[in-house]
Amino acid sequence: MGLIVNIIIIAAIFGFAGYQIYRAIKRSRQGKCAACDYDCEVKRMADKAKKKAF
Template identity: 75%
Template sequence: MGLLINIFVLALIFGFAGYQIYRAVKRSKQGKCAACDYDCEAKKMLNQSKKHPV
C-alpha cells in the first residue's frame, strides 16, 4: 500500500513539473519570459521607464 502511495505522489510531482515546463516553452514561443506572471524588479523598472522616458 505504501508503495502505491509513493508511486502516486511521484506521478503527481512529475506531472506538475511537466505541465510547468510545457507552459514555459509555450510562453517562450510567444516571446514572453518565464517570469511574466511575477512583478519582479526588472519588470517594475521597465514599466516605469515606459511611463517616464528620459
C-alpha cells in the same frame, strides 16, 4: 499498499513538473520571460520606459 501510494506521489510530482515545463515553453514561444507573473524591478523599469516613450 505503500508502493501504490509512492507511485501515486511520484506520478503527481512528475506530472506537475511536466506541466510547469510545458507552461514555460509555451510562454517562451510568446516572447515572455519566465517571471512575467511577478512584479520584479526589471518589469517595472520596462513598463516605465514604455510609458515614457509614448
